[in-house]
Amino acid sequence: MVEFSLLTEEDQTFTSQDLLGNYWVMYFYPKAGTSGCTLEAQQFNELFEQFDGHVIGVSPDSTKSLSSFKEKHGLKFTLLSDPNKELAQALEIVKNGKLIRSTFIVDPWGRIRREWINVKVDGHAQEVFEVYRKIREEDFSINPSILQRRAFRGLRSDPIEDEKLLRLIEAAHLAPSCSNKQPWRFIVxxxxxxxxxLHEALSGGNYWMKYAPALIIVHTKDEFDCQLSDERNYALFDTGLAVGFLLVQATQMGLVAHPVAGYDPIKVKTLFGIDGRVITLVAVGKWGRFEQLSEKHLELEKSPRNRVELSQVVKLV
Incomplete structure (x- = not known):
């Protein structure tokens, strides 16, 4: 959402910052009091509670006109005055000097998630509500890439473009870290x-990694990150976060990214001249080749996800 600062019908300042943290519907209409604008306001008003009270109407009208409009029709939501159409122009909904009737759904991060331009009024508020509800439900669900991600081993040997491999590292590099020290290091x-x-350093159980077209060595050094009380070496934690980001990004891109602990870390460091700790090796590849898997791994490849009950790992206090 573009930044703005406008006055409400009560001459109070309302800014783009006030949108943050909640889902909002912002609808733009040409002129308060006209038949179309009145009908649209009434229909949004009827759904005010279903929108959790987060509806805003915006028009070029003066705050005085908006106050009268709100009082006359018993509107529950805030009205904003955009007299010079600056916000409307920033959203590219002004044509030949006239505001185009439009609606936007804005999420808690200030991102526009859906827009309707040149709206037909009747039934529009209900349509917006259906999309608003769907967006909220989807956002509350577990990220689909997290649900899809598994420790798959059935990797194809098809090469992976450098551009895609670097995109995985880019995602990992966006992870948070103590004092932004960014302690992770990668050798692709x-x-x-x-x-x-690198195959020489793998344990026998990780034979399947030899079919991967790319293996990522993840390493760090203690001094790259915060050393805190009670022996909290944050290089390990932060590097683990980075790998987690990489796994989700890989799944989104249709790739398997499978981190392992079964390798000889001393041999890996010697082979690739690494000074520090090798945290993990991540096999990257496309999924879909199973004939090279052992009977045990083939069974695991298609078995349901196994997790202990949530009550065993969390306590709300």
Whole structure:
């Protein structure tokens, strides 16, 4: 959402910052009191509670006109005056000097999630409500990429473009860290020669990783991050966060990213000249080849997700 500061019908300042933290419907109408604008206001007013009270009407009218309009029709929601159509122009809903009737759904981060331009009034508020409800329900659900992500082993050997591999690292690099120290380091191994070198360090149970077209070495050093009381070495925690971001991004991109602990860390450090700790190796590839898997791993590949009950890992106090 663009930044703005406008006056309400009560001559109070309302800014874009006031939208943050909640879902909002902002609808723009040409002129208070006209038949179309009145009908639209009434229909949004009828759904005010279903919108959790987060409806705002915006027009070029003066605050005095808006106050009279709100009182006359018993409107429950806030009206904003955009007399010079500055906000409307920023949203590109002004044509030949005239405001185009439009509606926007804004999420708690200030992002416009849906827009309607050149609205037909009758039934519009109900349509907006259906989309508003759907967006809220989808946002409350678990991220689909988190639900889809599994520790799959059935990797194809098809090469992965460097652009995609770098996008995974870019996602990992956006993870939070103590004092923004960003302690994670990555070596993306994808040439045949270097992959074969790294294969020497794998444990026997990770034979399936030899089919991956890329293996990412994740490493760090204690001094790269905060050293806190009670022996809290934040380099480990923060690097783990970065790997988590990488896994979700990979799943979104249709890739398997499977981190493992089964390797010889000393050999990995020696082979690739690493000074510090090798936290994990992440196999990256496309899913869909199963003939190379052991019977045990083939069964795991298609088994349901196994998690202990939530009550065993959380306490609300």
């Amino acid at each position: 191994v994808r040439t045949k020669e270097n992959l074969e070198k």
